[in-house]
Amino acid sequence: MNAQGVMLSKKSAPEAWGTEALKQSRRLRREHQDKLAANRDRWIESNRYYYDRLKRMLRYIVEPGKRVLEIRCQTGHLLGSVDAAYGVGVDISDELIGIAQRNHPHLRFVRSEPEELELGETFDYIILSHIFDTVDIQKTFESVRRHSTTDTRLIVINYNPLWQPILELASKTGLRAPFVEPNWIDEYDLRTFLELAGFRALRTHRLLLMPKNLWPVSTVCNDLVGRLPGFRKLCMMQVLVARPQPEPRRAEATSVSVVVPCRNEGGNIQPAVERIPEMGRGTEIIFCDDKSTDNTAAEVRRMQALYPERRILLLDGPGICKAENVWTGFRAATGDVLMILDADLTVMPEELPVFFNALVENRGEFINGNRLVYPIPKAAMKFANRVGNKVFGMVFSFLLDQRIKDTLCGTKVIWRRDWPRIEKNAGKWGIRDLWGDYDLLFGASKLHLEILDVPVHYQERVYGVTKMTKVFWNGVRMARICWGAWRRLRG
16 A cells, blocks of 8 residues: 555565565565654644644553553654653664664664564553554563463554545645555454454543634534443544453452441441451451440440450541541551441342452442442432432443443442552542542543443341431532533543
């Protein structure tokens, strides 16, 4: 193909067969990129608005201080835009690699075909650019897999095939750099390649309904219209995030911490201890007493004496809100798995193993309870709360690009290793989350953890009174948190 993607004639390129045809295609692309290398940064500068939006998205996805690899890095401008503790860029062109190394001397750059890459090291994030100009996508993903750990996030930058005529016209008219582009693949094809290579697609970010800076039209198109259902599918860029298909962990080698936030729940302490099952290698129960005025703390101490064979801890909560009380338990926990079980026991403790198994079997990385599947006793949840849960479930599903039915179920389960990363973003979604559910869900989404809903049986509490009062004002606060997330979650 020539610079605009038109098939090369037999006179300009001798016919080749089998793997020789692939070798010839790689050579033509390498020579093409070598010729364009000297002017590549000029093309980038002339499309600054497009690249600035893309860089902003990458900075949103990639955590600071991580190990980052970019394949098809060109002059290194995307890799240089993220705050990597260690960064490696790979490209097919010696000329581009030389320019990248001069532009970013603190990073390392290597010349290699993507399919043949062998660095002998792994990375936290791997960015794959210019997939449209990659000869063998399947082998490239297999190469990426060799440089991944179970926690690596792969970021694939791809053009929406609907934009093919516009982009080809832009190349012909000099508005865009010419490329050899045979690969106009859609999201379905991309997910198929990923699955074959051992990856699981997590989320697709869509951006740039208007790739040129025509303010205020570009702002309205990209920050408002381009985020709406239906219109998202029309955006020019697809940034897909995936993770390697994980292997199940051994349940018997995994320990558990069940954090039970409580305030004036004295009558529920003994049932909680007796009903929370032992899971994995061992289960510790952490009662976080948030300045109770009844006998809650005394009951926990009585359980410690009555069941000395169980690891039961009593912590003093800060008396600020439920979220800070839960965080107190998380910080003190020693288990590999962190579970939240509300002390009202409206979610049955006997169902906690379902969450545990979903996590250790790697069906998800963030397991969220869902109370809205099975019938709910009328006294267990007020009508206004039911409506609010369904409304905010729809809002979350829109914000996260994933179906979330129940945002306020207190039972949530994560790996303890992920908590410090989530905690960094806690309280940064507009205003403080008093309950912690939104901090956890939005934090997991920010880290691109795989979220899985698990249905639970929700029951009426038998002791104490609900702490979820002031339904209207709580709804207003939640809406403000969602508005803050709307501004942050898209990068």
